[in-house]
Amino acid sequence: MRNYKRYEVWEESHELVKFIYRHIAPGFPQDEKYNLTSQMKRAAYSIPFNIAEGCGRNSDKDFTHFLDISLGSANELEYCILLTSELGYLNPDMYKLVNEKVCKIRAKLINLIRSIR
Numbered sequence: 001m002r003n004y005k006r007y008e009v010w011e012e013s014h015e016l017v018k019f020i021y022r023h024i025a026p027g028f029p030q031d032e033k034y035n036l037t038s039q040m041k042r043a044a045y046s047i048p049f050n051i052a053e054g055c056g057r058n059s060d061k062d063f064t065h066f067l068d069i070s071l072g073s074a075n076e077l078e079y080c081i082l083l084t085s086e087l088g089y090l091n092p093d094m095y096k097l098v099n100e101k102v103c104k105i106r107a108k109l110i111n112l113i114r115s116i117r
Helices: 008-027 036-055 060-086 092-116
Strands: none
Touching (some): 008 036, 008 060
């Protein structure tokens, strides 16, 4: 069984979730609390959740399946960040910062998936 805390991509995605909760979501309008804000949070925490769940599986095939789900969540989060930026909820500097973090995590997920397959 793998230890998810040993994966750099898990650590970075965990930090990203905390960043989104602390610095991004609170700045959204109240009427987005149960809509876009909620969706963005779910997409963000789905990344480390699925890495952790995959680490509890017994085969490489199962592990990569959960990494694939994490990758899909990273793509979803990337779109959420783009949309919130274009709606004016994120300033350009914050968009750039968060988007770079998401793209870095996505690249690491792809590399990890490739290395296992």
